[in-house]
Amino acid sequence: MSTEPRNTLYGVIGEFDSANALMAAARKIREAGYQCFDAFAPYPIPGLSEAMGLHYGLKGWKHNLVPQLTLLGGIGGGLTGFFFQYWVNVIAYPLNIAGRPLNSWPAFIPVTFELTVLGASSFAVLGMLALNKLPQPHCPLFTVPRFKRASNDGFFVCIEAKDAKFNLAEATKFLEGIGAKFVTEVRDED
């Protein structure tokens, strides 16, 4: 355990006026060769993730596994639903209801359907949160006072220090060069 308080460089952040400016900036940052950067907007901007090069082309699917997880949850929920009912009504507690077969599969469909939806929805939400690494109570960006506006009317870009190409002075200059305002460094400190 180190006794030194944590104080490392997280990245450099800049603000833009509008969604279009943010989109243009994201494209320029990607073209400049930065890999680890993120854009922040108060509402989902169509095309922004493509501009950042995240979800573009065939390789893009890796960035968004939510649909695959949802399918998995749905199949899992449905199979669990059906075979649970089968186990209950055929194996664990067989009851003769008006001479109907123990495995009255059509009667098991409503519950199977409900559990399919339940499984898929839970996986969609929990999968989305997990892939987004949420809940995350603290993020170094929250120390930047102006960043509060990201949930109101601010559009931000942050180039992260973990990027191989990152250099504080260069990145700052680059952001200012593409029109960012209030460019500041973000520190990850205790």
Add this chain to the structure above:
Amino acid sequence: MSEKPVNSPEIRRLPRVLEPGYNYASVTDKIASIVLTRPVSLGWLAGFSISFTILMVLLGSIAWLIIKGVGIWGINIPIGWGFAIVNFVWWIGIGHAGTLISAILFLLNQQWRTSINRFAEAMTLFAVACAAVFPGIHVGRPWMAFYMFPYPSTMGVWPQFRSPLIWDVFAVSTYGTVSALFWFVGLIPDLATLRDRATNKPAQIIYGMLAMGWRGSARHWHRYQSAYLLLAGLATPLVLSVHTVVSFDFAVGIVPGWHTTIFPPYFVAGAIYSGFAMVLTIAIPLRKAYGLEDFITMRHLENMAKVMLATGLIVAYGYFMEFFLALYSGNKFDVFLVQQRLHGPYSGYYFALILCNILTPQLLWIQKVRTNVAALFVMSLVINLGMWLERFVIVVISLTRDFVPGAWGRYQATFWDYSTFIGTMGLFVSLLFLFVRGLPAISIAEMRELVAHKSEGDE
């Protein structure tokens, strides 16, 4: 200025979805201020006190029910269901409009859903909560209501899944869970907004915990949007399945008036019908009290009136088909039941139902009525009453007029039936009062999208 597209509201002379002159910050300010800065008004306090008192009536009624048993209600063989099931079906139906607005209109890309979806979803959750009260306390020994769920009991007893009643348990609990997930996912970005704008420590901590560190990252938004779209796609068949399963509770039985294949679609249409009526009942006072006329515009009210008219006609078709099929089949029990509806001891309820659900809504064909806020409010109350009467007619007339005259009976609701029913309205309205002060009643993030969309259109 370029030419207006053909379907632009101006050309069709429709009121706007959002009044002009708003930008991202002013939308945020206006909606967030209701929660964060606005002082508690006397009206809110009075409204909440009244509804909370009514909620206490519910708790009192339930306590008395637990002490004395279901005998305090008007139910007795042959009427085992009575108010409890009437109210259950009514409340569950009301919830359906919330999901319809949030899921189906989202998939259909209807922009006008934006400012009403949040509180309509809240309404869904609260209506499901009210509905869930009834089966739980109707079972006779409410402390054993958990028997409804399959669990490894020491007696080795399991439910049998050929019964619609157990399907109902799964349908309603899945519906409640998925509605809550959908609502919460929609709330995350707005909770982040509240966290960033709150000025006092407790609010920052509470909203901060709930927002889970949301910061509007493009990566997050991308996955968020696909999760939201998938949830909408999943909630759509779910909402249709829920009232279908509720109608199976009736249709799978052989009781005259219940055993019919028209029930699932007509129950779903009725659910949406009553749900939209309830959305209007809430939206009209809400927009007035908090000055949200610019966000919940006449366009919204009119569209909801149109949905009510359309679903009302489907319901009317359902009533007609019930009659027609009974007469066409020639089944004497079904024909007899039709006669009982028209001439039996409960014919007054039946004609009131026709008046509320079929005749009154025909006024909605007239545009002047659709755009008259007071008329819409009254009509929404009339339709809510009508839909309640519909369930009363279905449950009570069929059960009191079974196959054998020896099994006939009468049903009279007692004071406790009414107090429990009215009490759930207290629960519903109390939750709504808390909701409008604790969470943004309109989705701020989606309103910003709407602003962005509008400003692009003007360029």
